[in-house]
Amino acid sequence: MLKKGLPILLLLVLFLNACGNSQSNTSGGSKKGSGSAESARPKxxxxxxxxxxxxxxxxxxxxxxxxxxxxxxxxxxxxxxxxxxxxxxxxxxxxxxxxxxxxxxxxxxxxxxxxxxxxxxxxxxxxxxxxxxxxxxxxxxxxxxxxxxxxxxxxxxxxKEKEADAWVASYHQRAQALEKKIKAKIGANTTVSVIGTSAKQFYVFGDNWGRGTEILYQEMHLKMPELVKEKALKPGYYQISQEVLPEYFGDYVILSMQPGSDTSFEKTKIYKEIPAVTNHHVFKVNDASFSFNDPISLDYQLNYFQKIFLGKQ
The missing domain is CATH 3.40.50.1980 (Nitrogenase molybdenum iron protein domain)
Structure with a gap:
């Protein structure tokens, strides 16, 4: 009787032992998973x-x-x-x-x-x-x-501090190199205006209002007309009427326009007779792509200024 029941007892011990090992493995897996979740948390x-x-x-x-x-x-x-x-x-x-x-x-x-x-x-x-x-x-x-x-x-x-510093250094270098080339071509005393228009309203911009003003005035030190400096430099921008446009136009003009803006002013006699217009020195830009002063926009503006002033892509 004892010999006959021994295999059954042995099988029971082996079964219980296997269950214990399985539970141990499951518990160990949970700890490992917890560690992975912990390491997945962002620093x-x-x-x-x-x-x-x-x-x-x-x-x-x-x-x-x-x-x-x-x-x-x-x-x-x-x-x-x-x-x-x-x-x-x-x-x-x-x-x-x-x-x-x-x-x-x-x-x-x-x-x-x-x-x-x-x-x-x-x-x-x-x-x-x-x-x-x-x-x-x-x-x-x-x-x-x-x-x-x-x-x-x-x-x-x-x-990304190092990357930002590297871009700023490169930006200064590229803008200063372009400044020398532009001044050599158009003259150091040539004036440039940046003017925006939308819905028959006009604005002249100072040196820190996007639309290329940071590059033209701060980096390349191109001159703005005296009246622009007087009215727009401190506040950043100054609203003007269509009738006084000739007074604010420099030798060159960056005309920032929103898509679909009214362009009827271009047909007026007062506009057509402005020297910058007759000399084909007025360059229209899309205000949506030109109004920002982040690195993506500044790189675009630098390339644009190189093109219009030097005729290079």
């Missing part, structure tokens, strides 16, 4: 924003931009998942925004669905407190930093 660093320290991902991979920093982020090779309407409508950005959603600060559910790991906006952007609940949010006060310092600040934010 966070502290960014010193203008409003204090903010914990942000060391290497952001899904960024929503609600200000004019989209070109900065693009240039630094950071993946965007959402941008505002201004960026979406900029022709220079089109190649980089395939699959990127257009959003506003009111689209909280849509932004949340994009699962951003970083949101960038202005200090005046709506719903900041609610955006912070979706992802780490960093804001900047518009105009507090100049256009190059702003790019460097974005570079620091997304852990």
């Amino acid at each position: 966070m660093v502290t960014y010193q924003s203008e409003n204090g320290p903010v914990k942000v991902p060391a290497h952001p991979k899904r960024v929503v931009v609600l200000d004019l920093s989209a070109g900065d982020v693009i240039k630094l090779g950071i993946h965007l998942v959402g941008v505002d309407t201004y960026a979406e409508n900029n022709p220079n950005y089109k190649p980089y925004l395939k699959g990127v959603e257009e959003v506003s600060a009111d689209d909280l559910e849509k932004i949340a669905s994009l699962k951003p790991d970083l949101i960038i906006g202005y200090s005046t952007t709506k719903n900041i407190d609610r955006l912070k609940k979706i992802a780490p949010t960093v804001t900047y006060t518009y105009g507090k930093l100049d256009y190059l310092k702003q790019f460097e600040a974005i570079g620091k934010l997304v852990n």
Whole structure:
């Protein structure tokens, strides 16, 4: 009787032992999986924003931009998942925004669905407190930093400080080289105006209002007409009427126009007789692609100025 029951007892011991090993393996697998989940969490660093320290991902991979920093982020090779309407409508950005959603600060559910790991906006952007609940949010006060310092600040934010510094150095070098060539061709005292028009309204711009003004005046030190300097330099821009256009036109004019703008002014006698017009020194540009001053836009503007002033591609 004892000998006959021994194999059954042995089988029972082996079965219980196997179950124990299986449970042990399952438990070990869970610990390993937990470790993988832990390692998958993004590394966070502290960014010193203008409003204090903010914990942000060391290497952001899904960024929503609600200000004019989209070109900065693009240039630094950071993946965007959402941008505002201004960026979406900029022709220079089109190649980089395939699959990127257009959003506003009111689209909280849509932004949340994009699962951003970083949101960038202005200090005046709506719903900041609610955006912070979706992802780490960093804001900047518009105009507090100049256009190059702003790019460097974005570079620091997304852990691309060296890349930002390298581009700025290259930009200075290229702009200064172009300055010498342009002045050698048109003269150091030749004046250049940057004028915008939309819906029969006209604006003349100073040296920091996009549309190439940073390059023309700050980098290449081309001269603006005295009246432009008097009226537009300090405020950044100055609205003028069609009747006084001749007073604000320099020897060369960059005319920034929105698509579909009224061009009837070009048929008036007062416009046709402006020296810059008769000399074919008025160059029309698309305001949507020319109004920004980020690296993508500045590279485009540099190439454009080289073309119109020197006749080179």
